[in-house]
Amino acid sequence: xxxxxxxxxxxxxxxxxxxxxxxxxAPGSPAGGSTTxxxxxxxxxxxxxxxxxxxxxxxxxxxxxxxxxxxVREVGETLDKSPEFSGGPTxxxxxxxxxxxxxxxxxxxxxxxxxxRIQIMLGKKQVGPDAWKIIDCLDLGDLVGFDGRLGHSKTGxxxxxxxxxxxxxxxxxxxxDKFHGLVDADLRQRMRYLDLIHGEGVRDRFVARCRIVEAxxxxxxxxxxxxxxxxxxxxxxxxxxARPFKTHHNALDMPLVLRIxxxxxxxxxxxxxxERVFELGRVYRNEGxxxxxxxxxxxxxxxEAYGDYxxxxxxxEAIFLEAAQxxxxxxxxxxxxxxxDLTPPFRRAKYDDLLAEVTGCNPADPASVAAAAAAQGIxxxxxxxxxxxxxxxEATVEKTLSGPVFVIDYPAAICPLTxxxxxxxxxxxxxxxxxxxxxLANAYTELNDPDLQEELFRTQLAGLAQEESMARMDTDFIRxxxxxxxxxxxxxIGIDRLVMFLTAAPSIRxxxxxxxxxxxxxx
RNA sequence: GAGGCUGUAGCUCAGUCGGUAGAGCAUCGGACUUUUAAUCCGUUGGUCCUGGGUUCGAGUCCCAGCAGCCUCACCA
Numbered sequence: 270x271x272x273x274x275x276x277x278x279x280x281x282x283x284x285x286x287x288x289x290x291x292x293x294x295a296p297g298s299p300a301g302g303s304t305t306x307x308x309x310x311x312x313x314x315x316x317x318x319x320x321x322x323x324x325x326x327x328x329x330x331x332x333x334x335x336x337x338x339x340x341v342r343e344v345g346e347t348l349d350k351s352p353e354f355s356g357g358p359t360x361x362x363x364x365x366x367x368x369x370x371x372x373x374x375x376x377x378x379x380x381x382x383x384x385x386r387i388q389i390m391l392g393k394k395q396v397g398p399d400a401w402k403i404i405d406c407l408d409l410g411d412l413v414g415f416d417g418r419l420g421h422s423k424t425g426x427x428x429x430x431x432x433x434x435x436x437x438x439x440x441x442x443x444x445x446d447k448f449h450g451l452v453d454a455d456l457r458q459r460m461r462y463l464d465l466i467h468g469e470g471v472r473d474r475f476v477a478r479c480r481i482v483e484a485x486x487x488x489x490x491x492x493x494x495x496x497x498x499x500x501x502x503x504x505x506x507x508x509x510x511a512r513p514f515k516t517h518h519n520a521l522d523m524p525l526v527l528r529i530x531x532x533x534x535x536x537x538x539x540x541x542x543x544e545r546v547f548e549l550g551r552v553y554r555n556e557g558x559x560x561x562x563x564x565x566x567x568x569x570x571x572x573e574a575y576g577d578y579x580x581x582x583x584x585x586e587a588i589f590l591e592a593a594q595x596x597x598x599x600x601x602x603x604x605x606x607x608x609x610d611l612t613p614p615f616r617r618a619k620y621d622d623l624l625a626e627v628t629g630c631n632p633a634d635p636a637s638v639a640a641a642a643a644a645q646g647i648x649x650x651x652x653x654x655x656x657x658x659x660x661x662x663e664a665t666v667e668k669t670l671s672g673p674v675f676v677i678d679y680p681a682a683i684c685p686l687t688x689x690x691x692x693x694x695x696x697x698x699x700x701x702x703x704x705x706x707x708x709l710a711n712a713y714t715e716l717n718d719p720d721l722q723e724e725l726f727r728t729q730l731a732g733l734a735q736e737e738s739m740a741r742m743d744t745d746f747i748r749x750x751x752x753x754x755x756x757x758x759x760x761x762i763g764i765d766r767l768v769m770f771l772t773a774a775p776s777i778r779x780x781x782x783x784x785x786x787x788x789x790x791x792x
Numbered sequence: 793g794a795g796g797c798u799g800u801a802g803c804u805c806a807g808u809c810g811g812u813a814g815a816g817c818a819u820c821g822g823a824c825u826u827u828u829a830a831u832c833c834g835u836u837g838g839u840c841c842u843g844g845g846u847u848c849g850a851g852u853c854c855c856a857g858c859a860g861c862c863u864c865a866c867c868a
Binding site for chain 1: 793799801802803804805816817818819820823824825826827828829830831836837838858859860861862865866867868
């Protein structure tokens with residue numbers, strides 16, 4: 270067979286000593302042909318100039334009439350499946366070149382758009398000499414449009430047999446490894462656009478996020494809730510226990526904080542007669558970063574006048590089921606090492622009962638709780654009994670909750686925004702929804718007694734620093750309550766965690782397109 | 793904030809006992825009108841994260857730093 274040495278500009282045959290030959294650069298490869306990052310780019314820029322030389326714009330233009338590849342595939346499924354059948358309808362597709370296989374004057378391309386992937390076949394004879402010059406300029410990652418008959422190749426692969434080519438956009442960067450894609454977690458998040466192109470299931474997960482958010486809105490609006498927008502810049506951050514981000518308004522010369530919750534402004538709207546309201550938006554907490562925490566995340570809070578926390582349990586189930594359906598989540602699956610089952614109704618278990626069950630202590634007896642807490646290494650001296658109980662619950666019970674399970678009836682002292690049970694004032698009408706040991710939702714029968722609310726804002730629990738408490742005085746909010754807030758149920762759902770759950774993602778960074786990152790020194 | 797692991801070519805990864813830096817993909821050149829991560833022949837490509845130290849000699853050992861991941865703490 271013909272040896273490459275026949276075509277080599279360097280001395281033919283010559284006993285093949287590797288060390289001697291490579292001194293002379295091949296005439297066909299300019300600049301001696303190194304393949305550092307910059308020369309990989311140069312190879313692409315050379316092709317870009319070649320396209321310009323053909324009178325084509327390497328950045329393309331409007332390209333009408335392309336059919337989504339997913340739809341093309343549906344048509345293809347109905348066609349004659351016999352090999353080399355190319356008699357299907359003429360279609361136009363546009364997308365990114367993911368794979369490029371050349372077999373001499375025959376080229377196969379895997380083209381991808383938002384709906385799918387399809388093979389394009391280009392024959393030198395079939396497309397003609399002018400179009401073939403464009404084929405010579407193609408690289409992995411370029412965006413191209415094709416016209417051609419739909420059919421099946423010799424091996425049965427659905428194929429567009431191209432007759433026309435429209436160059437749409439040059440890619441100047443080398444794409445990631447075509448088989449492994451982008452693996453490095455850091456690069457995947459910093460260059461999410463590449464992750465979306467090459468990552469297995471990445472785009473599907475973010476599409477699922479959109480569907481989930483749509484479903485949440487659908488359930489609420491269908492029940493007569495109005496979507497509103499509260500202020501993200503606030504004088505003081507209330508409604509949750511977290512440190513806020515601080516900023517400053519220049520013209521007003523006043524310090525401001527970014528909101529940490531949506532609660533207090535939505536309740537003002539209940540006072541204002543907006544009896545069913547919700548907000549779906551970003552909140553900011555200046556706390557640690559972890560697989561379950563990002564400094565900015567998306568919260569949905571909903572408030573319904575004349576409801577209570579049981580109303581909110583029903584609402585929560587409706588939202589979860591609709592969202593699961595929208596995301597295509599199976600009824601039963603594995604997440605974070607737990608087997609979860611979405612079949613309604615979700616289990617409901619009392620806080621104290623779970624505590625007794627898991628730790629064996631007597632939740633009604635502070636001494637018994639303190640002893641169990643001490644056994645877990647929890648500090649008890651000088652701390653409020655309910656704070657100790659809460660720490661014990663988190664240390665022991667939370668991780669056992671596969672769920673979904675509504676944990677109901679919380680110790681009142683750690684719930685300063687919640688109505689107390691009429692017949693048991695030490696118990697708050699609150700639930701948290703747990704799945705796989707992770708809190709996904711939190712709801713109250715809302716406290717609407719302005720005098721009690723003011724007292725709870727003033728009372729700092731022993732063992733809790735000011736900034737660790739959600740009891741933060743807000744006199745304007747108290748005044749609003751004094752005008753009369755209807756009895757109500759309120760619900761908060763962490764949307765990112767909901768998406769994690771319904772897509773079985775192990776990290777919150779998998780469901781946030783651009784999670785927080787330290788800057789890289791490079792670039 | 794503490795500990796563990798990791799950082800090598802554009803991407804994915806090897807690198808033994810401390811002795812001149814390796815592979816696949818990508819690039820470039822060549823063969824091929826039915827490929828499927830095409831294949832085959834050839835070619836090219838390195839701030840071994842950064843800075844010190846030990847050593848005749850460091851990708852490798854030591855120290856410090858930077859970044860990422862994980863666990864814990866924090867985030868009720």
